[in-house]
Amino acid sequence: MTTEIPTTGCSGGPPRQEPDFTMSFTATPRGARLARRLASHRLDAWGHPYGTRVNDTVTLVVAELAANAVRHGLVPGRDFRLRLVRRAGVVRVEVADARGDRLPPAAPVPPLEGAECGRGLWLVSRLAERWAVEPRRDGPGKTVWAEVVV
Template identity: 55%
Template sequence: MSQEIHSQQLVQGTHRFTQRLSPTRRGARLARRLAVQQLADWGWDHNNQSTHTAALLVAELAANAVQHGRVPGRDFLLALVLTRPGTGPAILRIEVADCRGERLPRPVSVTPPDACDEHGRGLLLVESLATHWGVDPRHPCGKTVWAELQLSAGPPS
């Protein structure tokens, strides 16, 4: 796992955080914890509903990257982009990139699994919690699954 953590302010009102993580259950758990801490660093309380929702989205996307996007010897990438438009609410874009590009999920029509199935509800969760979500090819290989979330009132701009 890379020890480099990148957090930067891109332009006025926009911040970006990135971290490479090992494609393990521990890496997925750490992604969720890092996202919560980064939101706290940006001024959102740990107990804020938006923080809880972001944590769920990160947990699901990271778990999918570990379970379905793992390539031996390759990490996955977590990126958080916080945008504060002039008058509207802040938008958090969560991106999780892995090195498997041949299995792209379909964001337009997520079908629920059978009631007896023990798996397969993760993208339904993403679809219901995110304002928008999608999948983009990642060059030279892989994919980036992203979700956007409108954050509740937080710190002043």
């Protein structure tokens, strides 16, 4: 896991707006869990407190995309990357993994009743304003992104 560079302002000066959040995580269930927790923490710092619609929705989208990166995008020894971007009226979640050959379906279908898997991307498609998959710009693999209206 890589670390994030702190962006606190100088003592006595005006506080700086925190930039976009980008961090790499080990492609393990623990890495996915940490990505979810840090995303919720960052949203709280951005003014979307824990337990609010925005925090809960974006955190769920991060959880589903990170879990998919671990389960379907795993290349041994390669991390996945989470990026949160604030834009006017939306938070964009980007999760990049190292597997460009395993693409999610273009239109997820509702899971069958009683199914133990297959809900993640369908939930993302319902919670996000838009979502898509594209080739990863900074190396091999893919980036799945979703935008949640704030």
